[in-house]
Amino acid sequence: MVFSLKNILFKNKNNLNSSDVVKSAHSSYFKSVWKNFKSFRRAYLSLWIFSIIFIVSLFSEFIANDRPLFMYVRGYGFFAPVFKDYSETDFGGELPTAADYNDPWVRNYISDNGFAVWPLIKFDYKAINYDVENPSGASLVNILGTDDHGRDVFARLLYAIRFSILFAFSLVIVSSFIGILLGVATGYFAGKFDLWFQRFVEVWNGLPQMFVLIIAMAMFAPSFWSLLFVLTLFSWTSLLGVARAEALKVRNQDYVLASRVLGLSNIRILFKHILPNSLTAVISYLPFALVGAIGSLTALDFLGIGMPAGSASIGDILKQGKENLEHPLLALSGFVVISGILVLLIFIGEGVRYAIDTSSKKNK
Amino acid sequence: MMKDDVVLKVENLSVFFDDEFSRDNVTGVIKNTVESVNFDIKKAQTISIVGESGSGKTLTALSILRLKDNAKFNGKILFNNDGDFIDLLSLSEKELEKIRGSKIGMIFQEPMLSLNPLMTIEKQIKESILLHTDLKGEQVDLKVKELLDFVGVGYERKNDYPFNLSGGQRQRIMIAFSIVANPDLLIADEPTTALDTDTQNDILDLIKKAQQKFGMSVLFITHDLNLASRISDNIIVMENGKIIETGKDVLKNPKTDYSKKLVNALNVLDNVVCSFDGVDKSSEPLLDIKNLSVCRGDKVILNNFNLSVYKNESVGIVGKSGCGKTTLLKAILKVADIDSGDIFFDGVNLKNIKGDLLKSFRKNLQIVFQDPFSSLSPRMRVGDIISEGLIANGFDSKCTYNTVVGLLKDFGLSADDYFKYPVQFSGGQRQRIAIARAVALQPKLLLLDEPTSALDISVQSDIINLLSDIKNKFKMTFVFVSHDLRLIKSMCNRVIKLG
Numbered sequence: 026m027v028f029s030l031k032n033i034l035f036k037n038k039n040n041l042n043s044s045d046v047v048k049s050a051h052s053s054y055f056k057s058v059w060k061n062f063k064s065f066r067r068a069y070l071s072l073w074i075f076s077i078i079f080i081v082s083l084f085s086e087f088i089a090n091d092r093p094l095f096m097y098v099r100g101y102g103f104f105a106p107v108f109k110d111y112s113e114t115d116f117g118g119e120l121p122t123a124a125d126y127n128d129p130w131v132r133n134y135i136s137d138n139g140f141a142v143w144p145l146i147k148f149d150y151k152a153i154n155y156d157v158e159n160p161s162g163a164s165l166v167n168i169l170g171t172d173d174h175g176r177d178v179f180a181r182l183l184y185a186i187r188f189s190i191l192f193a194f195s196l197v198i199v200s201s202f203i204g205i206l207l208g209v210a211t212g213y214f215a216g217k218f219d220l221w222f223q224r225f226v227e228v229w230n231g232l233p234q235m236f237v238l239i240i241a242m243a244m245f246a247p248s249f250w251s252l253l254f255v256l257t258l259f260s261w262t263s264l265l266g267v268a269r270a271e272a273l274k275v276r277n278q279d280y281v282l283a284s285r286v287l288g289l290s291n292i293r294i295l296f297k298h299i300l301p302n303s304l305t306a307v308i309s310y311l312p313f314a315l316v317g318a319i320g321s322l323t324a325l326d327f328l329g330i331g332m333p334a335g336s337a338s339i340g341d342i343l344k345q346g347k348e349n350l351e352h353p354l355l356a357l358s359g360f361v362v363i364s365g366i367l368v369l370l371i372f373i374g375e376g377v378r379y380a381i382d383t384s385s386k387k388n389k
Numbered sequence: 390m391m392k393d394d395v396v397l398k399v400e401n402l403s404v405f406f407d408d409e410f411s412r413d414n415v416t417g418v419i420k421n422t423v424e425s426v427n428f429d430i431k432k433a434q435t436i437s438i439v440g441e442s443g444s445g446k447t448l449t450a451l452s453i454l455r456l457k458d459n460a461k462f463n464g465k466i467l468f469n470n471d472g473d474f475i476d477l478l479s480l481s482e483k484e485l486e487k488i489r490g491s492k493i494g495m496i497f498q499e500p501m502l503s504l505n506p507l508m509t510i511e512k513q514i515k516e517s518i519l520l521h522t523d524l525k526g527e528q529v530d531l532k533v534k535e536l537l538d539f540v541g542v543g544y545e546r547k548n549d550y551p552f553n554l555s556g557g558q559r560q561r562i563m564i565a566f567s568i569v570a571n572p573d574l575l576i577a578d579e580p581t582t583a584l585d586t587d588t589q590n591d592i593l594d595l596i597k598k599a600q601q602k603f604g605m606s607v608l609f610i611t612h613d614l615n616l617a618s619r620i621s622d623n624i625i626v627m628e629n630g631k632i633i634e635t636g637k638d639v640l641k642n643p644k645t646d647y648s649k650k651l652v653n654a655l656n657v658l659d660n661v662v663c664s665f666d667g668v669d670k671s672s673e674p675l676l677d678i679k680n681l682s683v684c685r686g687d688k689v690i691l692n693n694f695n696l697s698v699y700k701n702e703s704v705g706i707v708g709k710s711g712c713g714k715t716t717l718l719k720a721i722l723k724v725a726d727i728d729s730g731d732i733f734f735d736g737v738n739l740k741n742i743k744g745d746l747l748k749s750f751r752k753n754l755q756i757v758f759q760d761p762f763s764s765l766s767p768r769m770r771v772g773d774i775i776s777e778g779l780i781a782n783g784f785d786s787k788c789t790y791n792t793v794v795g796l797l798k799d800f801g802l803s804a805d806d807y808f809k810y811p812v813q814f815s816g817g818q819r820q821r822i823a824i825a826r827a828v829a830l831q832p833k834l835l836l837l838d839e840p841t842s843a844l845d846i847s848v849q850s851d852i853i854n855l856l857s858d859i860k861n862k863f864k865m866t867f868v869f870v871s872h873d874l875r876l877i878k879s880m881c882n883r884v885i886k887l888g
Contacts, residue, residue, distance in 0.1 A: 278763050278764075278766075279758040279760060279763045279764035280763065280764050280765055280766040280774075282719075282722075282724060282756075282758075283756065283758065283764055283823075283826065283827075284777060284778075285724055286722050286724065286751060286754070286755060286756055287751065287755070287777055287778030287781055287782075287826070287830070288747075288748045288751035288752060288778060288781045288782055289777060289778075289781045290781070293781070297766075297769070297777075298766050298769075301766075301768040301769075302766060302767065302768055
């Protein structure tokens with residue numbers, strides 16, 4: 026008992042001592058990758074801009090909303106309508122239904138009995154501006170105008186950016202998880218399994234994607250999850266090839282043979298040797314996969330088979346731009362946003378590839 | 390004025406790289422990778438630069454033709470261009486192209502990388518002839534014939550692609566390339582390192598023959614002091630980017646400590662004591678290979694191969710590259726398929742081993758690979774690498790940890806190394822880790838696949854000493870694959886020639 030305790034103590038002490046070494050080894054790799062990435066100015070700048078846009082869009086509700094952030098009504102106290110739905114009676118109004126803060130009566134009531142702090146844009150993605158013709162051009166109230174339902178284009182774009190990026194992240198995580206795992210497995214086991222699986226993938230990729238997507242979207246009620254599922258069906262193969270190629274390369278390394286000779290099981294070799302050593306190359310593809318995911322979502326929305334009608338999406342704005350050519354601001358703002366985001370992501374992807382791949386240093 | 394018989398004069402050459410890796414961590418001063426090197430090569434002379442990896446010998450050679458893009462230079466490299474000396478470092482890229490290939494030829498270690506795999510050798514040589522000489526039409530074909538016959542590949546093989554040729558033949562083709570325009574200087578960067586001993590000698594003879602015929606000078610870069618002293622008029626020993634000794638008799642009469650160390654490392658093989666006590670040939674052999682045949686497609690790699698290895702023996706296996714040495718090892722390890730024949734280990738036929746039995750069999754049979762850089766997973770800690778086998782064979786974590794730390798200490802590493810990654814170690818240290826991994830399970834039989842050939846000479850001797858210690862301490866049985874006959878002679882009691 027005493028002996029084993031001593032041993033544990035000894036081990037812990039040793040662990041503590043050596044953790045610095047581990048850290049330095051790890052951090053030196055990531056440090057050098059980060060340093061390389063930073064030296065690729067265009068990518069570094071793009072990462073900053075993209076992060077700012079993404080973080081700002083995460084707080085869309087606080088920037089563009091049709092209800093006050095915060096208000097005070099005498100006798101009833103403080104309210105934060107951003108977080109919670111209130112009925113008018115909660116703060117002394119007349120109707121027991123959810124308060125409509127754009128109703129002139131409610132506005133006047135609040136300003137007479139207290140005050141309200143409004144966000145910069147007084148519309149969210151579905152709030153309608155009844156004061157203007159639809160669609161309308163830019164004005165002080167709607168800085169990018171309104172769409173053909175009278176909804177604020179800026180607010181819709183802001184919410185759409187958030188949704189697109191979050192959706193793209195989810196899609197890439199799910200599809201690359203499946204793709205990398207299967208790719209690494211086929212690459213490692215090679216032989217017959219690989220042969221047949223590759224034929225299956227070829228047939229799968231040969232399916233007319235658009236038709237299948239249209240049929241599938243007609244079968245499911247359009248929602249985040251159904252879209253994710255349907256798009257995953259076709260995007261998981263994109264990373265499969267890279268992961269497989271890397272695994273094929275790694276499986277012939279001596280250390281894999283050594284592990285087999287040591288008596289390790291295939292699963293263990295797969296996860297401890299093949300996967301970590303194949304991952305570097307695969308990671309540099311992820312930003313490009315994000316580009317693809319945003320592109321597919323926008324395309325589906327543009328065709329009207331994506332997210333349900335009324336939800337904020339870049340594809341929807343572009344579609345409206347097509348239908349209302351006399352209001353070029355619609356198409357223009359949609360185009361600037363989608364191309365901007367894709368260009369930023371491509372620059373970031375270039376930077377990641379440059380940072381990870383040591384051989385590409387020269388042709389920067 | 391300089392004498393006319395000097396072909397190349399290197400004056401105070403320093404080479405450095407202007408990047409983050411070559412700056413001093415503290416002062417930020419750029420360190421020279423090659424520092425103040427001086428030497429000259431006379432007409433028809435052979436000069437060797439000898440040094441271990443990282444000594445700057447290859448960089449010095451590449452600098453002469455400015456083949457390293459991002460390197461920066463100080464000093465002068467004067468080349469005798471038909472009587473007037475020009476500084477190669479001050480030439481423009483365009484002017485330099487006229488020198489490269491036509492005045493100064495170069496051959497490299499790995500000929501496969503220097504040949505275009507999609508062109509026949511005839512086409513490639515023709516291209517070079519048209520580029521570097523004024524020959525036209527039929528003269529070109531004649532020249533190709535002359536060159537191919539001269540280097541001993543034969544004109545009848547002109548339509549072959551590089552992959553049809555053996556390593557030695559590819560190197561011959563490279564030599565044909567380099568002598569197309571009768572250069573004054575041939576730079577040979579480890580041209581024989583990737584070849585086996587027999588072919589090595591053939592290539593050296595060919596270079597000598599070409600030298601005599603065209604009267605060119607040769608700058609020979611090698612890590613092999615023995616070879617250098619055999620062929621050269623003068624030897625330059627380099628360490629850490631500096632020339633530390635120049636002379637003809639470095640091998641016999643080393644003056645500096647470093648040269649002495651190199652020479653001693655060569656001699657260590659003669660002093661290794663390997664005990665072969667208790668080799669009992671009357672008992673059942675530990676490893677018994679009967680009528681083993683292995684084919685890959687139509688190619689027969691091993692044909693009816695027989696071998697018995699007894700307990701505590703050390704058997705050397707030699708043979709040219711491609712004769713099936715590695716295939717044999719893989720067959721013994723049961724990681725490659727065999728076509729016919731039987732392999733008995735400890736009296737059990739490997740064919741019948743499956744499941745749990747396979748695991749205990751694996752425990753008794755381990756291997757050390759040639760290249761310590763590809764045999765350790767770069768993403769795992771050293772401790773995890775060594776303990777992997779122990780854990781897979783059911784040792785508990787406490788016991789494993791203690792065993793691994795014990796091994797690290799025994800093998801000249803420290804307990805702290807447990808948590809480091811392979812990149813933090815040198816080649817020799819990595820090979821120690823690889824050996825520790827193989828020995829950790831105390832196997833009955835250890836297979837060694839050229840365990841020293843990827844290492845520097847001074848490191849080689851350490852590894853050899855370590856292996857003989859292991860042999861004597863654990864009474865392990867070795868099967869030693871190598872093309873280094875001296876190594877085999879000192880470590881093995883029996884030699885088998887394959888192929």
